[in-house]
Amino acid sequence: MAGGILNLACIALRDAIARREVTSTSATEAVFAAIDKLNPTIGAYLTLCKDAALSRAAEIDKDIAAGKARGALAGVPMAIKDNICTDFGVTSCGSKILENFHAPYNATVVEKLLAAGAVVVGKTNMDEFAMGSSTENSGLGRTVNPWDTQRVPGGSSGGSAAAVAARMAFVALGSDTGGSIRQPASFCGVVGMKPTYGRVSRYGLVAYGSSLDQIGPLARNVADAALLLGVVAGHDPKDSTSVDGELAPVADYLAEIEKPMEGLTIAIVPEFNEGASEDVRRAIAEVIEVYRKAGAKVVEITMPHFEYAIATYYVIATAEASSNLARYDGVHYGYRSKDAGDYIEVYAKSRAEGFGAEVKRRIMLGTYALSSGYYDAYYLKALRVRNLIRQDFTGAFAKADCLMMPVAPTTAFKIGEKTADPLQMYLSDIYTIAANLAGVPGISIPCGLDSGGLPIGLQILGPAFSEAKMLRIARMFESKTDYHTKAPALEGIQ
Ligand code: GLN
DSSP, rough: HHHHHHHHOOOHHHHHHHSSSOOOHHHHHHHHHHHHHHHHHHOOOEOHHHHHHHHHHHHHHHHTTTTTOOOOOOOEEEEETTTTTOOOOOOTTGGGGTTOOOOOOOOHHHHHHHHTOOEEEEEESSSGOOOOOOOOOOSSSOOTTTTTTTTTOOOOSSSHHHHTTTOOOOOEEESSSTTTTTTHHHHHEEEEEOOTTTSSTTTTBBOOOOTEEEEEEEESHHHHHHHHHHHHBBBOOOOTTSTTTTSSSOOOOHTTTTTTOOOOEEEEEEHHHOOOOOOOHHHHHHHHHHHHTTOOOEEEHHHHHHHHGGHHHHHHHHHHHHHHHGGGGSSSOOOOOTTTOOOOHHHHHHHHHSSHHHHHHHHHHHHHHSSTTTHHHHHHHHHHHHHHHHHHHHHHHHOOOOEEEEESSSSOBBBBEEEEEETHHHHHTTTTHHHHHOOOOEEEEEEEOOSOOOOEEEOOOSSOOOOOHHHHHHHHHHHHHHHHGGGOOTOOOO
16 A cells, blocks of 8 residues: 555645545655665665654644645655755755754745645755765765666755655755756656746755756656646745746746647757767657657757856856855854864864865865966856857747757766766766756656666756746656656665
8 A cells, every 4th residue: 555655646645635535644654664665775865854744744634634725735745955954854965064964944945845735754865065966976875776776866966866766755856056956857767857047946055056056846747846846936035046926927837737739849959969878869869759740840950059068067166166165164064173273274174074075176176267367267268158058048949949858968877987087977967057057947857768777868948937838848748658657666675
């Protein structure tokens, strides 16, 4: 029976709870039973909030029994990436420097989830400060891919993607600075969406690259992603980069997704797809055929500045990170070195001992790019190229409704395969990073399996604030195929 509940999608579970066919308590207990069995191997969660989750589920069950409405996620057990502040549990960002950090407040998205009746199961593992593509940079634990435990779940929201894929949560929140929702979603065979920059409040999201970061949903299907996006989206007076609701109103994403798409034009970038593995290229070609058969027009375009996206990102993101991470000094937040003398030593030793290698590498890169003498040559130049990349998107969206391409060049790679060579790791973000530089939305949906049975992801990118349309386009594929129903075989995982 527990397996039965866990296989329900989020909306189906919520509706069953509302109809009192199942209780939130039984769903939450089933999730914790799955966590007890699977999390020791998969390592999706860093913190679990079992007692709080069960008492909240009981409270929601009581309200529902009393006929009180409880919101769009009433009773649904879900997971939150550990760089999103919660006033319960720990918010560690996967870093030793914040290993015991208790945030004094909830992020706006968390307040919205709680108001919608969600039950928070726990906080999920991630690359330290969201820097990475495999979750191997976590300073606090290892997460493996539920489809193949020898492989990475992707990153940096690897814990959230693995939790949803392995039925240890019905939905989850992640964050995406250069692909960190879409790529793990693709590696774990779930749906993941990075909204337009400014669509979702960043208040309470621990900053990595502030001009790139966005929070977004991970879910088992497009409808669940649409529901979760609708709950967390919207203007927030506490985040000055969140967009005014009058300028860009939040649509009823869920109500939109089944609307038929007439006259859809899809842009593809043929030379761009060539870098992908054969299995990935074949899957994307098949996707395009599905859309063509459904009446879509397909146009070929070029994105001349895309090839500079990775270099541009690693200047801008590291520059912003070097500034954002200056606050971890052993005084304001988190870990303080035990054997430091004066305050300079407190600062230096706390950071040296608290941060992992990748975080230090990026702080050094960013500090260098921002230093006087190099600022113009690196940082300013990167800002200019960022603008050219943005213009490439504007040009593309003048010709088509959306762009389609792979999420990543390969399916989930082996644990340890890329850790020795950071540049190889950086290259795995080649398809996702440009959307963050341009601020446009992107969604990753399961679209096939490779010859080894691992999930492949399709990426759909659209103009700013076109989330409703992107979700509709994604749903169009989903409604004609069954890849979203495929799940990893979890029986063998102990
Ligand atoms: N993999 C990219 C990086 O390492 C993107 C990470 C992210 O989106 N947070 O920075």
